[in-house]
Amino acid sequence: MLYDLLGYGERMGSKNSTATKRADALRSIDAIVQAAAECLGQNPEASLSEIARAAGVGRVTLYAHFASRAEVVDAAMSRAIDRGNEVLDTVDLSGDPLLALARYIEAGWHLVDQARALLAAAQRELSAERIRVLHAGPSARVEALLARGRAEGAFRTDLPLAWMVNVLHAVMHSAAEEIRAGRLTSEHAGHHITATVLAAFTPPGQPVPEAGGGAPR
Template identity: 45%
Template structure:
């Protein structure tokens, strides 16, 4: 089936071939996000099947699990950025941070299986680096809170950002492990960070 498709598209003009390829990529990423988010332990073969493309086609676009994992994570980072834009960050920084946290939490909770599926394929360092744009916004908000006197200033700013990043992912993992419920997790996370950040 794959070979047939390749031969057919090879006879088409370049623009058409590129459009076909983009459609395949979209189908793979859409099916991949859905599957990876549904449960841990998803195989690349399952993604190809759910996307309705052959394995050869999938490997043609994503030569390794790592390539696929990175492409799937890039899609979710776009959502993360959009979620931040939707939050009102005016007013006292501690209240604004709490609103941001709860808005971002929905994405983290929804994506916790996705994260588990990609952790063997991309390094924690890669994940952290790709979170940099959002973490720089968090940092600016914490810094504003220090100026306003609502956050402590006896800990390095970068460490305060890291505690938020670590504890938020830890809370999501605790749901997966069955030690927290999805209902109690955001409140517990918020309470913990308030204790950690208060002067």
């Protein structure tokens, strides 16, 4: 069984040289990817049958467009990442690094919350390398912001940049889990994450910034 390299490239935006698909085929593919994102978002173990049914499409049709389960998961994940990138594009990351990071968190944790279960599915089906590649966009964004903040003295430099990126995502991720478990409300999540991360990133010796204006508890 060969890797469908053309398929991957196609999903990642590159123009394919093969014959253009018919309109109804594109519609089917879109419905499948969308349904996959929804189904896998609710249950990472959702079968291809479920996904096809949710897409309002025959199971055979699904196989006509995707050679394997992995391809479906990949497409759904790619789609979610692309959507996320579009949202993050609208966030202003200039100006005071602390405020910029707060803005990033406010937009970002919702995305993490939505893609939570989908990511779980991807981690089972896709290689770690593939997942890393898919996340390259968001990672680069926050990495650049943190690097600038470090250069300006706003963030600590005694910890590796990669570790700080990791901490940010870990805290957002765990907040999403807490919400799902009913131990945290959506209203407080942004504030808690921001307060926690800004403190964690404060250079040693400097005072932790006071919280903006969120409810304390």
